[in-house]
Amino acid sequence: MSVREFVRSKVPTDIDRFDRRLALVSVLRPPSGLIIPLVVLLAFMFVGPIASIVLFSVQPTNTISLAVADWTLDAYREIVQGTISGKGVYGEVTTNTIMISALTTVIAFAVSYPAAYALATKVRRFKLPILIALIIPLFTSVNIRVYGWVLFLINEGVFDLLAGSVGLDAPSIIYTRSAVILGTVYVYLPYMLFPIYLSISTIDDSLLEAAADLGAGRTKQFVDVILPLSKPGVIIGSLFVFVLSLGAEVEAELLGGGTIYTAASNISYSFGYSQNWPLGSAQAVGLLLITTVCGVVILRTIDLTEIASRGGSR
Amino acid sequence: MLKATNLRKEYGSTVAVEDVDFEIETGSFATIVGPSGCGKSTLLRMLAGHLSPTAGQIELDGIDITDSSPQSRPTSLVFQSWSLFPHMTVAENIEFPIDAQGLESNGRIETLLEQVRLDPEEYANKQVTDLSGGQKQRVALARSLAYEPDILLLDEPLASLDYVLQKKLQRELTELNAELNTTFIYVTHSLESALIMSDQLFVIDDGSIIQRGSPDEIYQEPVDKFVAEFMGDANVFPIDVVERADGRIRIDHPVLEGRQEFPYGPADRPVPECLVVRHDDTVVKPSLEHELGIPVTVVNVLNKGNTALVETRDKHEDAEYVSEMSLEQVSDISLTVDDDAYLQWNPDKTHVLPKGDS
Amino acid sequence: MSMRSDRSLVPQLSTGLWYGYLVLVIAFLMTPLLSLIIASFDSGQTFSLPFEFTLKWYSNALTSTSVQSAVDSTIRISIPVTVLSTIIGTAGAIAYTRYSFPGQEYFKIVALLPIFFPLILLGLGMSMWANVTGLGYGIVPAIIGETVWISPIVMFVVSISALGVDPNIEEAARDLGADTLTIYKDVLLPLIVNGIVSGGIFAFVLSWNNYYIVSYLKGSEITITTWIHGRMTQGFTPVVPALASMIFYVSLLLLLVAVLMELRSSR
Numbered sequence: 041m042s043v044r045e046f047v048r049s050k051v052p053t054d055i056d057r058f059d060r061r062l063a064l065v066s067v068l069r070p071p072s073g074l075i076i077p078l079v080v081l082l083a084f085m086f087v088g089p090i091a092s093i094v095l096f097s098v099q100p101t102n103t104i105s106l107a108v109a110d111w112t113l114d115a116y117r118e119i120v121q122g123t124i125s126g127k128g129v130y131g132e133v134t135t136n137t138i139m140i141s142a143l144t145t146v147i148a149f150a151v152s153y154p155a156a157y158a159l160a161t162k163v164r165r166f167k168l169p170i171l172i173a174l175i176i177p178l179f180t181s182v183n184i185r186v187y188g189w190v191l192f193l194i195n196e197g198v199f200d201l202l203a204g205s206v207g208l209d210a211p212s213i214i215y216t217r218s219a220v221i222l223g224t225v226y227v228y229l230p231y232m233l234f235p236i237y238l239s240i241s242t243i244d245d246s247l248l249e250a251a252a253d254l255g256a257g258r259t260k261q262f263v264d265v266i267l268p269l270s271k272p273g274v275i276i277g278s279l280f281v282f283v284l285s286l287g288a289e290v291e292a293e294l295l296g297g298g299t300i301y302t303a304a305s306n307i308s309y310s311f312g313y314s315q316n317w318p319l320g321s322a323q324a325v326g327l328l329l330i331t332t333v334c335g336v337v338i339l340r341t342i343d344l345t346e347i348a349s350r351g352g353s354r
Numbered sequence: 355m356l357k358a359t360n361l362r363k364e365y366g367s368t369v370a371v372e373d374v375d376f377e378i379e380t381g382s383f384a385t386i387v388g389p390s391g392c393g394k395s396t397l398l399r400m401l402a403g404h405l406s407p408t409a410g411q412i413e414l415d416g417i418d419i420t421d422s423s424p425q426s427r428p429t430s431l432v433f434q435s436w437s438l439f440p441h442m443t444v445a446e447n448i449e450f451p452i453d454a455q456g457l458e459s460n461g462r463i464e465t466l467l468e469q470v471r472l473d474p475e476e477y478a479n480k481q482v483t484d485l486s487g488g489q490k491q492r493v494a495l496a497r498s499l500a501y502e503p504d505i506l507l508l509d510e511p512l513a514s515l516d517y518v519l520q521k522k523l524q525r526e527l528t529e530l531n532a533e534l535n536t537t538f539i540y541v542t543h544s545l546e547s548a549l550i551m552s553d554q555l556f557v558i559d560d561g562s563i564i565q566r567g568s569p570d571e572i573y574q575e576p577v578d579k580f581v582a583e584f585m586g587d588a589n590v591f592p593i594d595v596v597e598r599a600d601g602r603i604r605i606d607h608p609v610l611e612g613r614q615e616f617p618y619g620p621a622d623r624p625v626p627e628c629l630v631v632r633h634d635d636t637v638v639k640p641s642l643e644h645e646l647g648i649p650v651t652v653v654n655v656l657n658k659g660n661t662a663l664v665e666t667r668d669k670h671e672d673a674e675y676v677s678e679m680s681l682e683q684v685s686d687i688s689l690t691v692d693d694d695a696y697l698q699w700n701p702d703k704t705h706v707l708p709k710g711d712s
Numbered sequence: 713m714s715m716r717s718d719r720s721l722v723p724q725l726s727t728g729l730w731y732g733y734l735v736l737v738i739a740f741l742m743t744p745l746l747s748l749i750i751a752s753f754d755s756g757q758t759f760s761l762p763f764e765f766t767l768k769w770y771s772n773a774l775t776s777t778s779v780q781s782a783v784d785s786t787i788r789i790s791i792p793v794t795v796l797s798t799i800i801g802t803a804g805a806i807a808y809t810r811y812s813f814p815g816q817e818y819f820k821i822v823a824l825l826p827i828f829f830p831l832i833l834l835g836l837g838m839s840m841w842a843n844v845t846g847l848g849y850g851i852v853p854a855i856i857g858e859t860v861w862i863s864p865i866v867m868f869v870v871s872i873s874a875l876g877v878d879p880n881i882e883e884a885a886r887d888l889g890a891d892t893l894t895i896y897k898d899v900l901l902p903l904i905v906n907g908i909v910s911g912g913i914f915a916f917v918l919s920w921n922n923y924y925i926v927s928y929l930k931g932s933e934i935t936i937t938t939w940i941h942g943r944m945t946q947g948f949t950p951v952v953p954a955l956a957s958m959i960f961y962v963s964l965l966l967l968l969v970a971v972l973m974e975l976r977s978s979r
Contacts, residue, residue, distance in 0.1 A: 070806075070807065071807035071813050074803040074804065074807035075819060081863065082860065086860050088837075088841045089841040093833070106844050151737065155737045162726075162727055162731075173742070175967075176741070176964060182831075184940060187940070189747070190944075191748060197751075198746075198750050287832045287833060290941075294945075321840070331828065344808075349876075404883050404886075423886070433883075437883070451890075454889040454890040501888050
């Protein structure tokens with residue numbers, strides 16, 4: 041039987057068997073069938089947990105079961121009063137957290153931009169090994185990496201070992217706020233570097249050639265072309281680093297040595313030792329709001345198609 | 355025979371294809387031509403079954419195929435980007451439609467490759483990603499033919515090839531159409547290819563067919579200003595009609611010298627708004643020798659190889675016109691820039707036309 | 713004349729400086745990992761000078777029963793997480809990149825949002841939710857929790873692959889008589905298989921290295937990262953650097969495989 045006869049035998053309305061079976065359960069037809077698992081998963085274990093944080097934040101102190109009708113703002117009141125009166129850790133926690141996140145963002149930007157620029161415009165050879173070296177740390181557990189810094193910084197640690205071998209003796213910064221910032225810069229640096237790298241690599245080379253043709257020097261090319269066109273990457277990277285470093289806990293715990301409190305370590309403390317879920321949740325709600333807003337902004341800006349075309353042309 | 359009745363496609367409030375009717379004879383070569391965004395691709399996708407029409411009916415040899423799926427209707431679409439399967443060899447690509455029906459290829463691959471003028475020995479086991487544009491085009495064609503479609507739909511498949519290759523493939527497509535008992539429906543924005551290949555031409559704009567007929571008919575008798583301009587490079591003279599009776603009109607134009615009366619019918623045809631005359635039907639000469647002409651100043655003379663384009667400006671209206679003349683003519687009268695002359699033509703070559711939609 | 717000779721030298725020199733800077737950044741990123749590796753070979757009970765080479769912590773790590781049970785729990789979590797998130801993430805990626813449907817951009821935003829959440833927020837929210845819903849704590853809740861964070865990452869990786877495929881390819885196949893099953897089996901999946909495999913490897917490595925989510929949902933189970941964390945903060949043992957280093961070696965190896973797969977697909 042020829043293809044023509046075969047196809048003819050099905051004309052006009054015969055849908056093939058698989059598709060007909062699929063049509064019976066039309067809700068499972070692509071794309072709905074492909075979307076449903078992810079949506080169900082996220083509705084259950086992403087939306088649910090976020091809702092719990094919000095709901096628990098308005099529960100009376102020390103409850104561990106939800107009674108939505110008995111809502112109260114006690115937890116928020118405690119935080120606000122604590123911050124205003126200066127008693128307790130809230131004032132210090134807020135200062136520490138904002139300081140750490142802001143400084144981390146600024147330092148990560150200062151370190152990443154030249155690296156991203158070099159990677160996008162200067163590096164031709166060894167590009168792949170360099171890219172791999174830059175992403176490797178992202179795939180190792182945060183606490184293991186931070187612990188590596190502890191081993192590096194502690195008294196008689198790896199730093200002393202290396203410094204000693206060249207006759208250097210420097211005081212360690214471990215268990216200070218600087219050590220915590222070192223940790224957060226370290227952990228979140230790639231989140232700054234890659235968005236900037238992608239945005240610089242999307243700049244068409246011919247644009248720079250055109251700028252050079254029109255008499256722009258290297259500095260002018262950079263200031264008037266590259267810098268403004270890489271702005272989306274800088275914004276995404278900064279939001280990323282700022283939000284993620286707000287959640288820094290292990291860094292503070294291990295490198296701050298239990299002396300530096302951040303919002304995340306304080307939240308974790310409320311859950312762990314003092315078993316006060318509502319208080320922890322109320323502190324988490326602020327973080328949650330900032331995170332959600334920044335996440336949506338980032339995702340609205342990101343164009344996957346563009347990233348895919350960059351990857352393909354590499 | 356393929357028959358479309360009141361075919362319509364709406365996207366929200368925009369109408370992409372508006373109540374289109376046509377009939378295409380089995381085995382003929384039909385071309386749908388129009389500017390980009392005119393709805394021609396939407397029309398083609400409805401014929402292929404990738405889009406379902408908002409209203410209307412498509413019938414093939416009397417059978418309604420409006421709602422049948424692309425995989426069960428005997429049409430095959432050759433895409434503009436060819437859409438070959440990049441992970442398969444040439445042979446595997448061509449085998450795909452045969453495999454999909456669970457049938458055996460039985461040496462069909464070789465025949466198909468020969469049909470599209472590719473040497474089976476050399477090409478069958480090549481990876482499609484290693485082919486040139488023209489070769490990919492031929493493989494895409496062979497793959498569609500392997501499906502043994504009653505109707506082969508082609509969506510500007512030559513657009514991304516160079517000019518010489520386009521010419522060559524155009525000729526081969528016409529030959530292939532003559533060889534097979536398959537209807538070819540070709541969509542393009544390029545008038546030139548439409549004129550060369552087709553038996554039947556549909557000019558489409560804003561979702562409607564504005565004119566249909568043989569290439570010759572449409573070229574000779576464009577139905578309105580849009581078609582005339584689209585069909586070939588033409589000069590347009592806006593006119594006022596002062597009198598219309600007995601299938602004739604009398605016009606008024608401030609500077610047009612010579613004949614002012616033209617045949618124009620039938621009575622229900624919209625009021626004409628312009629005279630259209632093709633570039634190559636006009637000449638520019640120092641004195642008025644034809645029955646119809648307009649005083650102009652020569653602006654530029656461009657050598658086009660075997661002809662010359664003489665650009666002129668109307669002294670009163672500030673409009674610009676172009677004449678395409680033979681090189682001998684131009685050198686005989688030694689036209690130079692800023693010369694005063696007459697743009698003129700034989701009145702029989704004048705098309706008196708309504709404005710059209712666009 | 714001197715201008716001309718400068719011109720050829722200066723760019724070379726400046727390119728060298730850029731490379732030098734990148735090497736510094738990489739050195740910074742590698743510092744803690746190398747510190748771990750160095751410490752893992754030191755013979756002292758606590759890491760201290762002078763340095764003496766030993767392999768005994770590696771053998772201790774491999775024979776310790778508590779490490780073995782931690783490896784066991786980690787495997788029981790990360791294998792289901794890998795399978796589930798690869799399937800769910802790939803499905804999401806195919807839906808987002810190969811179909812058009814109303815609300816598509818919202819779907820992308822919601823589906824990828826978990827990537828941008830600090831893990832501690834996800835962890836503690838999940839922990840309370842597990843209590844409220846009666847889901848409880850242990851292997852299964854940990855699997856579900858990690859899948860929430862990792863599926864979006866797989867979706868991201870596979871989307872990048874799938875967006876590189878000719879947007880008309882399914883129509884072309886359907887046009888030639890292929891049904892949905894054939895299109896998936898013979899056309900779409902073979903074209904994005906490299907993206908799926910590297911997404912799967914990413915999923916496995918990320919699950920293996922996850923700390924925050926699992927620490928909130930594990931209940932009484934001890935996984936490798938939580939075992940290491942416990943030993944870091946109380947009761948140090950030199951087995952920690954050795955075990956952490958081993959995890960790093962394996963992650964590195966898998967990652968290289970994944971990158972090579974991605975590279976092959978983008979060629």
